[in-house]
Amino acid sequence: MGEGRYVLIGWKDGWHEVSRVEPDAIGLSRYYVIERVERVGRLVIERSEGEYPGLLLFDRDPMEIEWMAMVEGGDERKLGEASTYREGTRIEYHYAFERGEKSFLDTLRKKIEEALDRKGTSAKAVLSMAEEERAKTIEGIARDIPLVASKKQGDLVAFLEGILEKMG
Amino acid sequence: MALKIVKWVGIDFGQCLMSPSSLRNPRMFGDIGKLLGKHEMIPVWIERMRRLKEKYKTYSLVKEKHREEILTFVFDHDREAYELFGQKEPELLSMAPGLREFLIWINAEGIRPSVVSELKKTLGPVGTDMITKFLIAKGIIGSFQYFITPHGKMDLATGEQFENYRGTSKESGTLYDEILKELRTQGIQPQECVMIGDKRITDIIPAKRRGLITIQYTGHIDEGPCDESDYVAESFFKVKEILERL
Numbered sequence: 548m549g550e551g552r553y554v555l556i557g558w559k560d561g562w563h564e565v566s567r568v569e570p571d572a573i574g575l576s577r578y579y580v581i582e583r584v585e586r587v588g589r590l591v592i593e594r595s596e597g598e599y600p601g602l603l604l605f606d607r608d609p610m611e612i613e614w615m616a617m618v619e620g621g622d623e624r625k626l627g628e629a630s631t632y633r634e635g636t637r638i639e640y641h642y643a644f645e646r647g648e649k650s651f652l653d654t655l656r657k658k659i660e661e662a663l664d665r666k667g668t669s670a671k672a673v674l675s676m677a678e679e680e681r682a683k684t685i686e687g688i689a690r691d692i693p694l695v696a697s698k699k700q701g702d703l704v705a706f707l708e709g710i711l712e713k714m715g
Numbered sequence: 716m717a718l719k720i721v722k723w724v725g726i727d728f729g730q731c732l733m734s735p736s737s738l739r740n741p742r743m744f745g746d747i748g749k750l751l752g753k754h755e756m757i758p759v760w761i762e763r764m765r766r767l768k769e770k771y772k773t774y775s776l777v778k779e780k781h782r783e784e785i786l787t788f789v790f791d792h793d794r795e796a797y798e799l800f801g802q803k804e805p806e807l808l809s810m811a812p813g814l815r816e817f818l819i820w821i822n823a824e825g826i827r828p829s830v831v832s833e834l835k836k837t838l839g840p841v842g843t844d845m846i847t848k849f850l851i852a853k854g855i856i857g858s859f860q861y862f863i864t865p866h867g868k869m870d871l872a873t874g875e876q877f878e879n880y881r882g883t884s885k886e887s888g889t890l891y892d893e894i895l896k897e898l899r900t901q902g903i904q905p906q907e908c909v910m911i912g913d914k915r916i917t918d919i920i921p922a923k924r925r926g927l928i929t930i931q932y933t934g935h936i937d938e939g940p941c942d943e944s945d946y947v948a949e950s951f952f953k954v955k956e957i958l959e960r961l
Contacts, residue, residue: 634730
């Protein structure tokens with residue numbers, strides 16, 4: 548055996564798996580299974596002809612999402628009433644897209660201007676910073692809005708850089 | 716003998732005798748990735764499979780009409796992974812609740828039902844299509860007599876194929892016309908035949924219009940009632956109860 552400690556698991560259907568555990572592991576403590584309803588939101592992204600749709604998943608209170616918008620690709624949409632579709636134990640809640648009442652993007656631009664004012668800087672100045680300092684400053688602006696990245700921090704920085712470029 | 720008037724039973728496959736509820740992407744692609752030592756591909760395959768489903772709206776449509784894209788798009792031409800997918804599918808799909816008990820009972824009553832499906836692919840030997848693979852994997856192939864599709868009828872015991880069903884369809888009713896034509900030569904009338912299925916447009920309406928007794932199966936998908944469904948059943952335990960009372 549290589550260095551490290553391992554756990555072997557066997558299933559009733561004959562399936563077996565091995566997992567490496569911490570090298571200081573001394574025994575099996577307990578095993579339990581959680582059963583509960585989990586909800587996951589799926590946002591299907593329309594793409595150009597011939598391309599497979601894109602897909603964004605949301606597990607943070609997916610039924611509490613209020614609106615969504617494709618930036619520079621369409622107007623803001625409010626989520627309307629949901630119709631349900633059941634297949635076995637799976638239930639899908641399909642939301643109607645309604646016209647949004649306000650523009651978060653305009654609000655966002657305003658908040659960025661305010662954050663830049665508070666920091667005593669400008670879009671042009673931030674964009675001319677060295678990469679690491681620029682990312683840190685942008686992340687600080689994002690915290691003030693507040694805005695976070697769903698998946699990768701780089702997406703947040705790139706998005707706000709794009710906004711700053713248009714403001715500069 | 717509990718059955719008084721029923722002499723023939725046809726059962727639809729997808730979302731009826733077969734329930735896809737148990738076939739979850741993380742399980743399917745998880746097993747495939749682990750078997751091939753390609754753990755890093757598991758989330759990639761899952762994501763692609765979900766996107767493929769969004770292109771065609773339902774998994775059943777993907778599997779019935781666009782199966783090759785599972786190879787080309789989901790697995791990016793990884794044939795080994797695709798073959799494992801084909802092997803795992805019948806293992807992970809499950810039987811409708813009460814199906815095994817129903818089959819034991821109806822076989823004891825002297826009837827071996829037929830699977831009546833809109834399978835779009837050409838019929839190969841037994842065990843080469845998704846449906847007969849499933850029946851074999853679940854150990855129930857011996858409970859059925861024929862596999863009837865618009866590509867032909869197959870005797871599930873001998874593998875013999877009959878071409879007289881070619882070009883028919885459930886939705887148009889021509890497949891049921893052919894079934895009834897054959898049954899009449901055995902002295903079986905439409906009112907002695909039962910068709911069980913979930914879809915009104917293919918399983919219930921055309922069958923009822925030809926005089927069959929219809930049972931709308933709602934255990935997986937419930938399309939809502941229609942005038943042409945004589946009975947509704949959410950499990951095969953219920954199907955058995957209905958047939959016993961006929």
